[in-house]
Amino acid sequence: MAVDPGDADVLHVVVPERVTFGTVGTVLEQLEPSLRSAEANEPCRLVLDMRAVKFCSPTGITLLAAAMEDLYRRGLLAEGAIRIPNRQFVLQYLERMNFFKELEVNLPTKLKPRKKSKKLHPVTHIRDEGEVASVVRGLVETLRPEAKLDERARGTLVSCVSEVVENVFYHAGSPIDALVCAQANSQHRRAELVIADTGRGIKEALTGVEAYRGQIDNDCAAIRLALEKNVTNTGDPHRGIGLWVVSEVIRSNGGELLILSKEGGVRIGPNGDMNVFDHFWPGTLVVIEFKTDQPIDTVAVYGSAEFPNYGDDDLNF
Amino acid sequence: MATMTSTSDSAQRVQTIRLIDEIGADLSGRTLGDTVRATVDPSVSEVVFDCEGLGSMSPSFADEVFGKLAQESQRPAIRIVNATPDILALIRFAVQERSAS
Numbered sequence: 001m002a003v004d005p006g007d008a009d010v011l012h013v014v015v016p017e018r019v020t021f022g023t024v025g026t027v028l029e030q031l032e033p034s035l036r037s038a039e040a041n042e043p044c045r046l047v048l049d050m051r052a053v054k055f056c057s058p059t060g061i062t063l064l065a066a067a068m069e070d071l072y073r074r075g076l077l078a079e080g081a082i083r084i085p086n087r088q089f090v091l092q093y094l095e096r097m098n099f100f101k102e103l104e105v106n107l108p109t110k111l112k113p114r115k116k117s118k119k120l121h122p123v124t125h126i127r128d129e130g131e132v133a134s135v136v137r138g139l140v141e142t143l144r145p146e147a148k149l150d151e152r153a154r155g156t157l158v159s160c161v162s163e164v165v166e167n168v169f170y171h172a173g174s175p176i177d178a179l180v181c182a183q184a185n186s187q188h189r190r191a192e193l194v195i196a197d198t199g200r201g202i203k204e205a206l207t208g209v210e211a212y213r214g215q216i217d218n219d220c221a222a223i224r225l226a227l228e229k230n231v232t233n234t235g236d237p238h239r240g241i242g243l244w245v246v247s248e249v250i251r252s253n254g255g256e257l258l259i260l261s262k263e264g265g266v267r268i269g270p271n272g273d274m275n276v277f278d279h280f281w282p283g284t285l286v287v288i289e290f291k292t293d294q295p296i297d298t299v300a301v302y303g304s305a306e307f308p309n310y311g312d313d314d315l316n317f
Numbered sequence: 318m319a320t321m322t323s324t325s326d327s328a329q330r331v332q333t334i335r336l337i338d339e340i341g342a343d344l345s346g347r348t349l350g351d352t353v354r355a356t357v358d359p360s361v362s363e364v365v366f367d368c369e370g371l372g373s374m375s376p377s378f379a380d381e382v383f384g385k386l387a388q389e390s391q392r393p394a395i396r397i398v399n400a401t402p403d404i405l406a407l408i409r410f411a412v413q414e415r416s417a418s
Binding site: 154156 | 343376
């Protein structure tokens with residue numbers, strides 16, 4: 001914490017006022033020099049200046065925590081300092097979201113204790129595949145009252161988020177494992193779930209499959225390909241369903257899906273339109289934002305499967 | 318893995334696997350799916366997967382258990398009972414994906 005902010009070699013990350021799903025690009029631009037130095041395995045000295053922050057969503061919190069933790073874990077943060085937000089309520093919110101705990105930052109003043117929130121799930125590590133089910137279950141249960149999730153919506157979300165998190169352990173090789181976070185907002189009738197890693201990214205994972213090589217000359221193309229059905233790096237043509245299912249579920253709900261992976265990003269908007277952009281993220285980050293006043297289920301997604309009819313209730317094969 | 322094998326009137330042996338009993342209500346992951354598939358007794362004539370009480374099932378779990386079972390040529394008949402519409406649709410999907418090849 002002994003960084004001299006006047007030193008020209010110190011990287012300054014000035015976090016903007018709003019760190020949200022919608023301002024990810026701005027935050028990533030600020031973070032890019034430090035993320036690039038980490039990608040090149042170069043130690044950096046950093047000041048994370050959060051003084052201006054007025055609002056931080058789960059996407060912003062997870063992104064900042066994952067980026068900083070990646071530097072810590074890989075021993076690349078030679079020196080670092082954080083300038084905490086000026087606003088007390090932002091500090092309290094970030095503390096409740098485990099942000100300072102994740103970064104091992106001791107606040108200079110003790111904050112007033114607040115009741116545990118029933119609508120947000122703090123930044124949480126998932127260390128291995130065996131923890132996925134319990135953490136994801138807790139994540140979705142946290143959203144349940146505020147997002148008014150029925151059994152069907154709950155099951156769909158647990159299934160979808162489990163698939164995304166499992167990808168981290170099957171394919172990413174992430175130094176920070178997986179970081180997850182979530183929050184529901186009944187006022188805006190939306191809920192946001194974030195899964196972040198700092199692993200090898202989608203393009204590198206798919207490059208091992210000869211059939212894909214001509215189709216993935218950049219990270220955006222690799223992400224778009226990964227959203228198609230049966231795209232996998234395992235060589236088994238029947239796998240590779242997870243991201244496709246997630247995208248179809250979110251499209252039918254009218255929500256939004258954001259996937260960042262290395263040099264690329266793809267965002268599926270509320271009308272199902274797909275936009276690409278080119279901000280850098282040192283791994284893969286998936287943000288699922290769904291509408292809480294719209295159905296969220298998988299029957300329509302899987303409904304295309306034709307099957308000999310043995311009755312509606314049972315299935316035999 | 319708690320399973321139950323029973324003998325019917327026609328002396329055909331049936332193995333019942335109640336998924337919720339040993340695993341819980343939310344089933345995900347290929348490792349777990351592989352474990353469940355390994356409990357199938359190849360000597361019985363039918364295996365009944367009882368899905369009563371399940372809250373969710375992930376596509377990778379469904380593929381690992383039901384998709385891969387569907388591909389096996391020497392296997393007991395498989396019956397799925399008490400599944401919610403979403404889980405039933407997913408299992409149908411997983412089976413069809415593997416059966417199509």
